[in-house]
Amino acid sequence: MWQLVRCRLEKSHTVVSPKMNANDVHDLTEHTCLSSIRPKLHKVRGDLQAACYNPFTHCLLFATEQISLLNLKLRPVLKAEIVVSHYEQILSILFCKEFKQVISCTESGVVRLWDFLTGRQIHEFRTHNGNAVTCMTLDNTGRRLITGSRDGKCCIWNYHNGQCLKTLQKSNSLEIADLTFVQVNNNCSIIAVGWDKRINVFKDDREKIKQVSLCEDEWDDDIMDGHEDDILCIAKSQGDLFATGDYSGEIIVWNMSSKKVFAKMRSEKFPSFDNNEKKTNDRLISRMTFIDSRTNRRDAANLISSGPYGMIHFWCVYKNGMLMAKFKENKAVTTTVTQVKLDSECRMLFSADSL
Incomplete structure:
Protein backbone atom coordinates (compact mmCIF):
# COMPACT_ATOMS: atom_id res chain seq x y z
CA MET A 1 0.00 0.00 0.00
CA TRP A 2 1.40 3.39 -1.04
CA GLN A 3 1.49 6.22 1.47
CA LEU A 4 2.60 9.86 1.59
CA VAL A 5 5.54 10.72 3.81
CA ARG A 6 5.67 14.31 5.04
CA CYS A 7 8.85 16.01 6.21
CA ARG A 8 10.17 19.56 6.66
CA LEU A 9 12.80 20.75 4.13
CA GLU A 10 14.59 23.91 5.32
CA LYS A 11 11.80 26.53 5.67
CA SER A 12 9.37 24.84 3.28
CA HIS A 13 6.83 22.10 3.98
CA THR A 14 7.39 19.16 1.67
CA VAL A 15 5.83 15.78 0.99
CA VAL A 16 7.40 12.69 -0.55
CA SER A 17 4.99 10.79 -2.77
CA PRO A 18 6.12 7.25 -3.69
CA LYS A 19 5.53 6.04 -7.24
CA MET A 20 6.25 2.86 -9.10
CA ASN A 21 9.46 4.15 -10.72
CA ALA A 22 10.28 7.26 -8.69
CA ASN A 23 9.73 9.18 -5.47
CA ASP A 24 8.74 12.81 -6.00
CA VAL A 25 9.49 15.55 -3.50
CA HIS A 26 6.80 18.25 -3.61
CA ASP A 27 6.61 21.72 -2.09
CA LEU A 28 3.24 22.15 -0.38
CA THR A 29 3.50 25.95 -0.42
CA GLU A 30 4.44 26.50 -4.06
CA HIS A 31 2.68 23.32 -5.32
CA THR A 32 5.73 22.35 -7.35
CA CYS A 33 7.86 19.25 -7.72
CA LEU A 34 11.27 19.91 -6.23
CA SER A 35 12.96 16.68 -7.21
CA SER A 36 12.32 13.23 -8.60
CA ILE A 37 14.28 10.44 -6.88
CA ARG A 38 14.69 7.35 -9.04
CA PRO A 39 15.67 4.03 -7.37
CA LYS A 40 18.22 2.93 -9.96
CA LEU A 41 19.84 6.33 -10.25
CA HIS A 42 19.95 7.09 -6.53
CA LYS A 43 20.34 3.45 -5.40
CA VAL A 44 17.23 3.38 -3.19
CA ARG A 45 15.92 -0.20 -2.84
CA GLY A 46 12.55 -1.36 -1.58
CA ASP A 47 9.30 0.40 -0.68
CA LEU A 48 9.52 3.75 1.05
CA GLN A 49 8.39 3.62 4.69
CA ALA A 50 9.70 6.87 6.13
CA ALA A 51 11.69 9.97 5.15
CA CYS A 52 13.25 12.85 7.00
CA TYR A 53 15.55 15.76 6.35
CA ASN A 54 18.71 16.57 8.30
CA PRO A 55 19.15 20.38 8.25
CA PHE A 56 22.71 20.20 9.61
CA THR A 57 24.13 18.00 6.87
CA HIS A 58 21.58 18.96 4.18
CA CYS A 59 20.76 15.32 3.57
CA LEU A 60 17.52 13.51 2.83
CA LEU A 61 17.13 10.14 4.62
CA PHE A 62 14.99 7.33 3.21
CA ALA A 63 13.95 4.23 5.18
CA THR A 64 13.24 1.24 2.98
CA GLU A 65 14.91 -2.17 3.28
CA GLN A 66 17.94 -0.13 4.19
CA ILE A 67 18.75 3.45 5.17
CA SER A 68 19.61 5.63 2.15
CA LEU A 69 21.24 9.03 2.52
CA LEU A 70 21.06 11.56 -0.32
CA ASN A 71 22.96 14.84 -0.33
CA LEU A 72 20.72 17.72 -1.30
CA LYS A 73 21.98 20.43 -3.65
CA LEU A 74 20.08 23.61 -2.97
CA ARG A 75 19.71 26.34 -5.56
CA PRO A 76 21.00 29.77 -4.54
CA VAL A 77 18.27 32.05 -3.25
CA LEU A 78 17.85 35.11 -5.45
CA LYS A 79 17.72 38.45 -3.70
CA ALA A 80 14.44 40.31 -3.73
CA GLU A 81 15.81 43.16 -5.86
CA ILE A 82 17.02 40.83 -8.65
CA VAL A 83 14.29 40.50 -11.26
CA VAL A 84 14.60 38.74 -14.60
CA SER A 85 12.62 40.89 -17.01
CA HIS A 86 13.40 39.07 -20.28
CA TYR A 87 14.82 35.74 -21.40
CA GLU A 88 16.64 37.29 -24.38
CA GLN A 89 18.96 40.23 -24.87
CA ILE A 90 17.29 43.63 -24.39
CA LEU A 91 18.05 45.88 -27.36
CA SER A 92 16.17 49.08 -26.51
CA ILE A 93 14.24 50.77 -23.69
CA LEU A 94 11.85 53.73 -23.69
CA PHE A 95 10.22 55.74 -20.92
CA CYS A 96 6.71 57.13 -21.39
CA LYS A 97 6.33 60.24 -19.24
CA GLU A 98 2.57 60.54 -19.66
CA PHE A 99 1.72 57.10 -18.29
CA LYS A 100 4.91 56.63 -16.21
CA GLN A 101 5.65 53.37 -17.99
CA VAL A 102 8.76 51.67 -19.36
CA ILE A 103 8.78 49.86 -22.71
CA SER A 104 11.45 47.24 -23.47
CA CYS A 105 12.15 45.11 -26.55
CA THR A 106 14.30 42.04 -27.12
CA GLU A 107 16.22 39.99 -29.65
CA SER A 108 13.18 37.81 -30.36
CA GLY A 109 10.78 40.69 -31.02
CA VAL A 110 9.07 40.62 -27.60
CA VAL A 111 7.87 44.00 -26.34
CA ARG A 112 6.93 44.36 -22.69
CA LEU A 113 5.25 47.21 -20.88
CA TRP A 114 6.18 47.91 -17.24
CA ASP A 115 4.85 50.13 -14.48
CA PHE A 116 7.75 52.38 -13.54
CA LEU A 117 6.67 52.95 -9.92
CA THR A 118 5.94 49.34 -8.98
CA GLY A 119 8.09 47.43 -11.50
CA ARG A 120 5.09 45.26 -12.37
CA GLN A 121 4.66 43.95 -15.90
CA ILE A 122 1.51 45.34 -17.48
CA HIS A 123 1.43 43.88 -20.96
CA CYS A 154 8.91 49.69 -39.26
CA CYS A 155 5.60 49.25 -37.47
CA ILE A 156 3.30 51.58 -35.56
CA TRP A 157 1.64 50.01 -32.51
CA ASN A 158 -0.95 50.70 -29.90
CA TYR A 159 1.37 49.41 -27.18
CA HIS A 160 -1.38 49.16 -24.58
CA ASN A 161 -3.13 46.32 -26.41
CA GLY A 162 -0.44 45.18 -28.89
CA GLN A 163 -2.42 46.10 -32.02
CA CYS A 164 -0.38 46.86 -35.15
CA LEU A 165 -1.81 50.04 -36.61
CA LYS A 166 0.40 50.36 -39.67
CA THR A 167 3.45 48.82 -41.35
CA LEU A 168 6.07 51.10 -42.91
CA GLN A 169 7.90 49.37 -45.72
CA LYS A 170 10.92 50.55 -47.71
CA SER A 171 12.27 49.27 -51.00
CA ASN A 172 14.72 46.80 -49.42
CA SER A 173 14.84 44.41 -46.46
CA LEU A 174 18.12 45.62 -44.91
CA GLU A 175 18.19 46.15 -41.16
CA ILE A 176 16.77 49.28 -39.53
CA ALA A 177 19.38 50.58 -37.06
CA ASP A 178 17.59 53.65 -35.68
CA LEU A 179 14.52 55.80 -36.22
CA THR A 180 12.90 58.98 -34.92
CA PHE A 181 9.62 60.88 -35.07
CA VAL A 182 9.91 64.39 -36.55
CA GLN A 183 7.33 67.18 -36.52
CA VAL A 184 7.97 70.31 -38.61
CA ASN A 185 5.09 72.78 -38.32
CA ASN A 186 2.01 70.57 -38.85
CA ASN A 187 3.79 67.89 -40.86
CA CYS A 188 4.72 64.69 -39.03
CA SER A 189 7.13 62.14 -40.40
CA ILE A 190 9.03 59.04 -39.34
CA ILE A 191 12.67 58.83 -40.41
CA ALA A 192 14.38 55.43 -40.42
CA VAL A 193 18.06 54.75 -41.13
CA GLY A 194 20.13 51.61 -41.29
CA TRP A 195 22.25 49.34 -43.42
CA ASP A 196 20.88 50.64 -46.72
CA LYS A 197 22.84 53.94 -46.19
CA ARG A 198 19.73 55.97 -47.04
CA ILE A 199 17.33 58.40 -45.35
CA ASN A 200 13.92 56.68 -45.41
CA VAL A 201 11.09 59.14 -44.73
CA PHE A 202 7.54 57.94 -44.06
CA LYS A 203 4.73 60.47 -43.85
CA ASP A 204 2.60 60.02 -40.76
CA ASP A 205 -0.90 60.60 -42.11
CA ARG A 206 -3.42 59.41 -39.53
CA GLU A 207 -6.42 60.25 -41.72
CA ASP A 221 21.40 65.13 -51.67
CA ASP A 222 21.06 61.73 -50.04
CA ILE A 223 21.86 60.02 -53.33
CA MET A 224 24.62 62.36 -54.47
CA ASP A 225 26.23 63.48 -51.20
CA GLY A 226 24.90 61.13 -48.52
CA HIS A 227 26.49 58.41 -46.43
CA GLU A 228 28.78 55.84 -48.00
CA ASP A 229 28.66 53.46 -45.04
CA ASP A 230 25.99 51.91 -42.81
CA ILE A 231 24.06 54.51 -40.82
CA LEU A 232 23.91 53.57 -37.15
CA CYS A 233 22.08 56.40 -35.39
CA ILE A 234 19.88 59.46 -35.83
CA ALA A 235 19.13 62.45 -33.62
CA LYS A 236 16.64 65.28 -34.05
CA SER A 237 16.73 68.87 -32.85
CA GLN A 238 13.90 71.12 -31.72
CA GLY A 239 13.93 72.82 -35.10
CA ASP A 240 13.97 71.32 -38.58
CA LEU A 241 17.46 69.82 -38.31
CA PHE A 242 18.41 66.21 -37.67
CA ALA A 243 21.75 64.41 -37.72
CA THR A 244 22.83 60.94 -38.82
CA GLY A 245 26.04 59.08 -37.97
CA ASP A 246 27.56 56.11 -39.78
CA TYR A 247 30.07 53.32 -39.25
CA SER A 248 32.99 55.23 -40.80
CA GLY A 249 32.74 58.13 -38.33
CA GLU A 250 30.97 60.64 -40.57
CA ILE A 251 28.14 62.83 -39.24
CA ILE A 252 25.74 64.58 -41.63
CA VAL A 253 23.29 67.24 -40.48
CA TRP A 254 20.17 67.48 -42.64
CA ASN A 255 17.53 70.16 -43.10
CA MET A 256 14.13 68.52 -42.99
CA SER A 257 12.38 71.39 -44.80
CA SER A 258 14.77 71.77 -47.73
CA LYS A 259 15.84 68.09 -47.81
CA LYS A 260 19.43 69.27 -48.19
CA VAL A 261 22.71 68.60 -46.41
CA PHE A 262 23.26 71.31 -43.79
CA ALA A 263 26.73 70.32 -42.54
CA LYS A 264 29.23 67.45 -42.59
CA MET A 265 31.53 66.53 -39.71
CA ARG A 266 34.32 64.05 -39.23
CA SER A 267 37.05 63.71 -36.61
CA GLU A 268 40.20 62.92 -38.58
CA LYS A 269 42.80 63.06 -35.82
CA PHE A 270 43.50 59.73 -34.19
CA PRO A 271 43.78 60.08 -30.39
CA SER A 272 46.96 59.22 -28.52
CA PHE A 273 47.00 56.12 -26.30
CA ASP A 274 49.21 54.87 -23.54
CA ASN A 275 51.65 52.07 -24.25
CA ASN A 276 49.71 49.64 -22.07
CA GLU A 277 46.42 50.44 -23.73
CA LYS A 278 45.02 48.51 -26.63
CA LYS A 279 44.71 50.65 -29.74
CA THR A 280 41.50 50.45 -31.72
CA ASN A 281 40.30 51.93 -34.97
CA ASP A 282 36.76 52.26 -33.72
CA ARG A 283 35.48 55.08 -35.92
CA LEU A 284 31.78 54.35 -35.64
CA ILE A 285 29.25 56.90 -34.35
CA SER A 286 27.00 54.89 -32.05
CA ARG A 287 24.75 57.62 -30.56
CA MET A 288 24.09 61.36 -30.84
CA THR A 289 21.98 63.96 -29.09
CA PHE A 290 21.26 67.66 -29.66
CA ILE A 291 21.69 70.17 -26.83
CA ASP A 292 18.23 71.74 -26.99
CA SER A 293 19.16 74.70 -24.79
CA ARG A 294 21.74 75.73 -27.45
CA THR A 295 19.66 75.12 -30.56
CA ASN A 296 20.07 78.61 -32.06
CA ARG A 297 23.51 79.44 -30.63
CA ARG A 298 26.27 79.72 -33.21
CA ASP A 299 29.13 80.24 -30.78
CA ALA A 300 28.76 77.03 -28.75
CA ALA A 301 28.49 73.29 -29.19
CA ASN A 302 24.97 72.07 -29.87
CA LEU A 303 25.49 68.43 -30.89
CA ILE A 304 27.08 65.60 -28.88
CA SER A 305 28.28 62.39 -30.50
CA SER A 306 29.61 59.19 -28.94
CA GLY A 307 32.56 58.33 -31.11
CA PRO A 308 34.75 57.93 -32.96
CA TYR A 309 37.56 56.20 -31.04
CA GLY A 310 35.44 55.80 -27.90
CA MET A 311 35.49 59.55 -27.22
CA ILE A 312 32.63 61.99 -26.69
CA HIS A 313 32.72 64.88 -29.18
CA PHE A 314 31.02 68.28 -29.00
CA TRP A 315 30.17 69.90 -32.34
CA CYS A 316 28.83 73.24 -33.53
CA VAL A 317 26.65 72.48 -36.54
CA TYR A 318 26.36 76.14 -37.61
CA LYS A 319 30.10 76.55 -38.31
CA ASN A 320 30.12 73.83 -40.94
CA GLY A 321 30.58 71.20 -38.27
CA MET A 322 33.33 72.67 -36.12
CA LEU A 323 34.69 70.43 -33.37
CA MET A 324 34.48 72.41 -30.13
CA ALA A 325 35.71 69.84 -27.60
CA LYS A 326 36.18 66.14 -26.92
CA PHE A 327 37.08 63.94 -24.00
CA LYS A 328 37.58 60.29 -23.19
CA GLU A 329 34.58 58.69 -21.49
CA ASN A 330 36.62 55.98 -19.78
CA LYS A 331 40.14 57.06 -18.85
CA ALA A 332 41.26 53.55 -17.90
CA VAL A 333 40.57 51.78 -21.18
CA THR A 334 39.20 52.59 -24.65
CA THR A 335 35.62 51.41 -25.05
CA LEU A 355 32.08 47.55 -20.40
Whole structure:
Protein backbone atom coordinates (compact mmCIF):
# COMPACT_ATOMS: atom_id res chain seq x y z
CA MET A 1 0.00 0.00 0.00
CA TRP A 2 1.40 3.39 -1.04
CA GLN A 3 1.49 6.22 1.47
CA LEU A 4 2.60 9.86 1.59
CA VAL A 5 5.54 10.72 3.81
CA ARG A 6 5.67 14.31 5.04
CA CYS A 7 8.85 16.01 6.21
CA ARG A 8 10.17 19.56 6.66
CA LEU A 9 12.80 20.75 4.13
CA GLU A 10 14.59 23.91 5.32
CA LYS A 11 11.80 26.53 5.67
CA SER A 12 9.37 24.84 3.28
CA HIS A 13 6.83 22.10 3.98
CA THR A 14 7.39 19.16 1.67
CA VAL A 15 5.83 15.78 0.99
CA VAL A 16 7.40 12.69 -0.55
CA SER A 17 4.99 10.79 -2.77
CA PRO A 18 6.12 7.25 -3.69
CA LYS A 19 5.53 6.04 -7.24
CA MET A 20 6.25 2.86 -9.10
CA ASN A 21 9.46 4.15 -10.72
CA ALA A 22 10.28 7.26 -8.69
CA ASN A 23 9.73 9.18 -5.47
CA ASP A 24 8.74 12.81 -6.00
CA VAL A 25 9.49 15.55 -3.50
CA HIS A 26 6.80 18.25 -3.61
CA ASP A 27 6.61 21.72 -2.09
CA LEU A 28 3.24 22.15 -0.38
CA THR A 29 3.50 25.95 -0.42
CA GLU A 30 4.44 26.50 -4.06
CA HIS A 31 2.68 23.32 -5.32
CA THR A 32 5.73 22.35 -7.35
CA CYS A 33 7.86 19.25 -7.72
CA LEU A 34 11.27 19.91 -6.23
CA SER A 35 12.96 16.68 -7.21
CA SER A 36 12.32 13.23 -8.60
CA ILE A 37 14.28 10.44 -6.88
CA ARG A 38 14.69 7.35 -9.04
CA PRO A 39 15.67 4.03 -7.37
CA LYS A 40 18.22 2.93 -9.96
CA LEU A 41 19.84 6.33 -10.25
CA HIS A 42 19.95 7.09 -6.53
CA LYS A 43 20.34 3.45 -5.40
CA VAL A 44 17.23 3.38 -3.19
CA ARG A 45 15.92 -0.20 -2.84
CA GLY A 46 12.55 -1.36 -1.58
CA ASP A 47 9.30 0.40 -0.68
CA LEU A 48 9.52 3.75 1.05
CA GLN A 49 8.39 3.62 4.69
CA ALA A 50 9.70 6.87 6.13
CA ALA A 51 11.69 9.97 5.15
CA CYS A 52 13.25 12.85 7.00
CA TYR A 53 15.55 15.76 6.35
CA ASN A 54 18.71 16.57 8.30
CA PRO A 55 19.15 20.38 8.25
CA PHE A 56 22.71 20.20 9.61
CA THR A 57 24.13 18.00 6.87
CA HIS A 58 21.58 18.96 4.18
CA CYS A 59 20.76 15.32 3.57
CA LEU A 60 17.52 13.51 2.83
CA LEU A 61 17.13 10.14 4.62
CA PHE A 62 14.99 7.33 3.21
CA ALA A 63 13.95 4.23 5.18
CA THR A 64 13.24 1.24 2.98
CA GLU A 65 14.91 -2.17 3.28
CA GLN A 66 17.94 -0.13 4.19
CA ILE A 67 18.75 3.45 5.17
CA SER A 68 19.61 5.63 2.15
CA LEU A 69 21.24 9.03 2.52
CA LEU A 70 21.06 11.56 -0.32
CA ASN A 71 22.96 14.84 -0.33
CA LEU A 72 20.72 17.72 -1.30
CA LYS A 73 21.98 20.43 -3.65
CA LEU A 74 20.08 23.61 -2.97
CA ARG A 75 19.71 26.34 -5.56
CA PRO A 76 21.00 29.77 -4.54
CA VAL A 77 18.27 32.05 -3.25
CA LEU A 78 17.85 35.11 -5.45
CA LYS A 79 17.72 38.45 -3.70
CA ALA A 80 14.44 40.31 -3.73
CA GLU A 81 15.81 43.16 -5.86
CA ILE A 82 17.02 40.83 -8.65
CA VAL A 83 14.29 40.50 -11.26
CA VAL A 84 14.60 38.74 -14.60
CA SER A 85 12.62 40.89 -17.01
CA HIS A 86 13.40 39.07 -20.28
CA TYR A 87 14.82 35.74 -21.40
CA GLU A 88 16.64 37.29 -24.38
CA GLN A 89 18.96 40.23 -24.87
CA ILE A 90 17.29 43.63 -24.39
CA LEU A 91 18.05 45.88 -27.36
CA SER A 92 16.17 49.08 -26.51
CA ILE A 93 14.24 50.77 -23.69
CA LEU A 94 11.85 53.73 -23.69
CA PHE A 95 10.22 55.74 -20.92
CA CYS A 96 6.71 57.13 -21.39
CA LYS A 97 6.33 60.24 -19.24
CA GLU A 98 2.57 60.54 -19.66
CA PHE A 99 1.72 57.10 -18.29
CA LYS A 100 4.91 56.63 -16.21
CA GLN A 101 5.65 53.37 -17.99
CA VAL A 102 8.76 51.67 -19.36
CA ILE A 103 8.78 49.86 -22.71
CA SER A 104 11.45 47.24 -23.47
CA CYS A 105 12.15 45.11 -26.55
CA THR A 106 14.30 42.04 -27.12
CA GLU A 107 16.22 39.99 -29.65
CA SER A 108 13.18 37.81 -30.36
CA GLY A 109 10.78 40.69 -31.02
CA VAL A 110 9.07 40.62 -27.60
CA VAL A 111 7.87 44.00 -26.34
CA ARG A 112 6.93 44.36 -22.69
CA LEU A 113 5.25 47.21 -20.88
CA TRP A 114 6.18 47.91 -17.24
CA ASP A 115 4.85 50.13 -14.48
CA PHE A 116 7.75 52.38 -13.54
CA LEU A 117 6.67 52.95 -9.92
CA THR A 118 5.94 49.34 -8.98
CA GLY A 119 8.09 47.43 -11.50
CA ARG A 120 5.09 45.26 -12.37
CA GLN A 121 4.66 43.95 -15.90
CA ILE A 122 1.51 45.34 -17.48
CA HIS A 123 1.43 43.88 -20.96
CA GLU A 124 3.43 41.81 -23.44
CA PHE A 125 3.15 41.24 -27.18
CA ARG A 126 5.33 39.86 -29.98
CA THR A 127 6.31 41.97 -33.00
CA HIS A 128 7.84 41.59 -36.47
CA ASN A 129 7.18 37.84 -36.64
CA GLY A 130 9.85 37.12 -34.05
CA ASN A 131 12.60 39.23 -35.67
CA ALA A 132 14.74 41.39 -33.42
CA VAL A 133 13.43 44.88 -32.60
CA THR A 134 16.56 47.02 -32.98
CA CYS A 135 15.09 50.46 -32.14
CA MET A 136 11.97 52.15 -30.80
CA THR A 137 10.51 55.63 -30.45
CA LEU A 138 7.21 57.26 -29.47
CA ASP A 139 5.17 59.71 -31.52
CA ASN A 140 4.53 63.30 -30.44
CA THR A 141 1.50 62.24 -28.37
CA GLY A 142 3.32 59.45 -26.54
CA ARG A 143 0.45 57.06 -27.26
CA ARG A 144 1.84 55.18 -30.25
CA LEU A 145 4.96 53.05 -30.36
CA ILE A 146 7.10 52.92 -33.51
CA THR A 147 9.52 50.01 -33.87
CA GLY A 148 12.27 49.15 -36.34
CA SER A 149 13.48 45.62 -36.96
CA ARG A 150 16.12 43.53 -38.66
CA ASP A 151 13.57 42.54 -41.27
CA GLY A 152 13.82 46.08 -42.71
CA LYS A 153 10.31 47.13 -41.68
CA CYS A 154 8.91 49.69 -39.26
CA CYS A 155 5.60 49.25 -37.47
CA ILE A 156 3.30 51.58 -35.56
CA TRP A 157 1.64 50.01 -32.51
CA ASN A 158 -0.95 50.70 -29.90
CA TYR A 159 1.37 49.41 -27.18
CA HIS A 160 -1.38 49.16 -24.58
CA ASN A 161 -3.13 46.32 -26.41
CA GLY A 162 -0.44 45.18 -28.89
CA GLN A 163 -2.42 46.10 -32.02
CA CYS A 164 -0.38 46.86 -35.15
CA LEU A 165 -1.81 50.04 -36.61
CA LYS A 166 0.40 50.36 -39.67
CA THR A 167 3.45 48.82 -41.35
CA LEU A 168 6.07 51.10 -42.91
CA GLN A 169 7.90 49.37 -45.72
CA LYS A 170 10.92 50.55 -47.71
CA SER A 171 12.27 49.27 -51.00
CA ASN A 172 14.72 46.80 -49.42
CA SER A 173 14.84 44.41 -46.46
CA LEU A 174 18.12 45.62 -44.91
CA GLU A 175 18.19 46.15 -41.16
CA ILE A 176 16.77 49.28 -39.53
CA ALA A 177 19.38 50.58 -37.06
CA ASP A 178 17.59 53.65 -35.68
CA LEU A 179 14.52 55.80 -36.22
CA THR A 180 12.90 58.98 -34.92
CA PHE A 181 9.62 60.88 -35.07
CA VAL A 182 9.91 64.39 -36.55
CA GLN A 183 7.33 67.18 -36.52
CA VAL A 184 7.97 70.31 -38.61
CA ASN A 185 5.09 72.78 -38.32
CA ASN A 186 2.01 70.57 -38.85
CA ASN A 187 3.79 67.89 -40.86
CA CYS A 188 4.72 64.69 -39.03
CA SER A 189 7.13 62.14 -40.40
CA ILE A 190 9.03 59.04 -39.34
CA ILE A 191 12.67 58.83 -40.41
CA ALA A 192 14.38 55.43 -40.42
CA VAL A 193 18.06 54.75 -41.13
CA GLY A 194 20.13 51.61 -41.29
CA TRP A 195 22.25 49.34 -43.42
CA ASP A 196 20.88 50.64 -46.72
CA LYS A 197 22.84 53.94 -46.19
CA ARG A 198 19.73 55.97 -47.04
CA ILE A 199 17.33 58.40 -45.35
CA ASN A 200 13.92 56.68 -45.41
CA VAL A 201 11.09 59.14 -44.73
CA PHE A 202 7.54 57.94 -44.06
CA LYS A 203 4.73 60.47 -43.85
CA ASP A 204 2.60 60.02 -40.76
CA ASP A 205 -0.90 60.60 -42.11
CA ARG A 206 -3.42 59.41 -39.53
CA GLU A 207 -6.42 60.25 -41.72
CA LYS A 208 -5.49 57.68 -44.37
CA ILE A 209 -6.34 54.20 -43.15
CA LYS A 210 -3.73 52.02 -44.82
CA GLN A 211 -2.24 48.88 -43.41
CA VAL A 212 1.00 49.34 -45.37
CA SER A 213 2.70 52.65 -46.19
CA LEU A 214 5.68 53.11 -48.50
CA CYS A 215 8.50 55.59 -47.97
CA GLU A 216 8.70 58.86 -49.87
CA ASP A 217 10.99 59.48 -52.81
CA GLU A 218 14.71 59.58 -52.06
CA TRP A 219 16.34 62.96 -51.53
CA ASP A 220 18.74 64.18 -54.22
CA ASP A 221 21.40 65.13 -51.67
CA ASP A 222 21.06 61.73 -50.04
CA ILE A 223 21.86 60.02 -53.33
CA MET A 224 24.62 62.36 -54.47
CA ASP A 225 26.23 63.48 -51.20
CA GLY A 226 24.90 61.13 -48.52
CA HIS A 227 26.49 58.41 -46.43
CA GLU A 228 28.78 55.84 -48.00
CA ASP A 229 28.66 53.46 -45.04
CA ASP A 230 25.99 51.91 -42.81
CA ILE A 231 24.06 54.51 -40.82
CA LEU A 232 23.91 53.57 -37.15
CA CYS A 233 22.08 56.40 -35.39
CA ILE A 234 19.88 59.46 -35.83
CA ALA A 235 19.13 62.45 -33.62
CA LYS A 236 16.64 65.28 -34.05
CA SER A 237 16.73 68.87 -32.85
CA GLN A 238 13.90 71.12 -31.72
CA GLY A 239 13.93 72.82 -35.10
CA ASP A 240 13.97 71.32 -38.58
CA LEU A 241 17.46 69.82 -38.31
CA PHE A 242 18.41 66.21 -37.67
CA ALA A 243 21.75 64.41 -37.72
CA THR A 244 22.83 60.94 -38.82
CA GLY A 245 26.04 59.08 -37.97
CA ASP A 246 27.56 56.11 -39.78
CA TYR A 247 30.07 53.32 -39.25
CA SER A 248 32.99 55.23 -40.80
CA GLY A 249 32.74 58.13 -38.33
CA GLU A 250 30.97 60.64 -40.57
CA ILE A 251 28.14 62.83 -39.24
CA ILE A 252 25.74 64.58 -41.63
CA VAL A 253 23.29 67.24 -40.48
CA TRP A 254 20.17 67.48 -42.64
CA ASN A 255 17.53 70.16 -43.10
CA MET A 256 14.13 68.52 -42.99
CA SER A 257 12.38 71.39 -44.80
CA SER A 258 14.77 71.77 -47.73
CA LYS A 259 15.84 68.09 -47.81
CA LYS A 260 19.43 69.27 -48.19
CA VAL A 261 22.71 68.60 -46.41
CA PHE A 262 23.26 71.31 -43.79
CA ALA A 263 26.73 70.32 -42.54
CA LYS A 264 29.23 67.45 -42.59
CA MET A 265 31.53 66.53 -39.71
CA ARG A 266 34.32 64.05 -39.23
CA SER A 267 37.05 63.71 -36.61
CA GLU A 268 40.20 62.92 -38.58
CA LYS A 269 42.80 63.06 -35.82
CA PHE A 270 43.50 59.73 -34.19
CA PRO A 271 43.78 60.08 -30.39
CA SER A 272 46.96 59.22 -28.52
CA PHE A 273 47.00 56.12 -26.30
CA ASP A 274 49.21 54.87 -23.54
CA ASN A 275 51.65 52.07 -24.25
CA ASN A 276 49.71 49.64 -22.07
CA GLU A 277 46.42 50.44 -23.73
CA LYS A 278 45.02 48.51 -26.63
CA LYS A 279 44.71 50.65 -29.74
CA THR A 280 41.50 50.45 -31.72
CA ASN A 281 40.30 51.93 -34.97
CA ASP A 282 36.76 52.26 -33.72
CA ARG A 283 35.48 55.08 -35.92
CA LEU A 284 31.78 54.35 -35.64
CA ILE A 285 29.25 56.90 -34.35
CA SER A 286 27.00 54.89 -32.05
CA ARG A 287 24.75 57.62 -30.56
CA MET A 288 24.09 61.36 -30.84
CA THR A 289 21.98 63.96 -29.09
CA PHE A 290 21.26 67.66 -29.66
CA ILE A 291 21.69 70.17 -26.83
CA ASP A 292 18.23 71.74 -26.99
CA SER A 293 19.16 74.70 -24.79
CA ARG A 294 21.74 75.73 -27.45
CA THR A 295 19.66 75.12 -30.56
CA ASN A 296 20.07 78.61 -32.06
CA ARG A 297 23.51 79.44 -30.63
CA ARG A 298 26.27 79.72 -33.21
CA ASP A 299 29.13 80.24 -30.78
CA ALA A 300 28.76 77.03 -28.75
CA ALA A 301 28.49 73.29 -29.19
CA ASN A 302 24.97 72.07 -29.87
CA LEU A 303 25.49 68.43 -30.89
CA ILE A 304 27.08 65.60 -28.88
CA SER A 305 28.28 62.39 -30.50
CA SER A 306 29.61 59.19 -28.94
CA GLY A 307 32.56 58.33 -31.11
CA PRO A 308 34.75 57.93 -32.96
CA TYR A 309 37.56 56.20 -31.04
CA GLY A 310 35.44 55.80 -27.90
CA MET A 311 35.49 59.55 -27.22
CA ILE A 312 32.63 61.99 -26.69
CA HIS A 313 32.72 64.88 -29.18
CA PHE A 314 31.02 68.28 -29.00
CA TRP A 315 30.17 69.90 -32.34
CA CYS A 316 28.83 73.24 -33.53
CA VAL A 317 26.65 72.48 -36.54
CA TYR A 318 26.36 76.14 -37.61
CA LYS A 319 30.10 76.55 -38.31
CA ASN A 320 30.12 73.83 -40.94
CA GLY A 321 30.58 71.20 -38.27
CA MET A 322 33.33 72.67 -36.12
CA LEU A 323 34.69 70.43 -33.37
CA MET A 324 34.48 72.41 -30.13
CA ALA A 325 35.71 69.84 -27.60
CA LYS A 326 36.18 66.14 -26.92
CA PHE A 327 37.08 63.94 -24.00
CA LYS A 328 37.58 60.29 -23.19
CA GLU A 329 34.58 58.69 -21.49
CA ASN A 330 36.62 55.98 -19.78
CA LYS A 331 40.14 57.06 -18.85
CA ALA A 332 41.26 53.55 -17.90
CA VAL A 333 40.57 51.78 -21.18
CA THR A 334 39.20 52.59 -24.65
CA THR A 335 35.62 51.41 -25.05
CA THR A 336 32.67 52.02 -27.34
CA VAL A 337 30.22 54.54 -25.91
CA THR A 338 26.85 52.92 -26.55
CA GLN A 339 24.52 55.66 -25.30
CA VAL A 340 24.51 59.37 -24.40
CA LYS A 341 21.62 61.22 -22.77
CA LEU A 342 21.08 64.71 -21.38
CA ASP A 343 18.87 65.69 -18.47
CA SER A 344 15.82 67.92 -18.98
CA GLU A 345 17.84 71.09 -18.24
CA CYS A 346 20.75 70.05 -20.53
CA ARG A 347 23.25 70.45 -17.69
CA MET A 348 24.27 66.85 -17.04
CA LEU A 349 25.40 64.28 -19.61
CA PHE A 350 24.94 60.56 -18.92
CA SER A 351 26.89 58.00 -20.92
CA ALA A 352 27.11 54.21 -21.08
CA ASP A 353 29.88 52.11 -22.60
CA SER A 354 30.49 48.54 -23.71
CA LEU A 355 32.08 47.55 -20.40
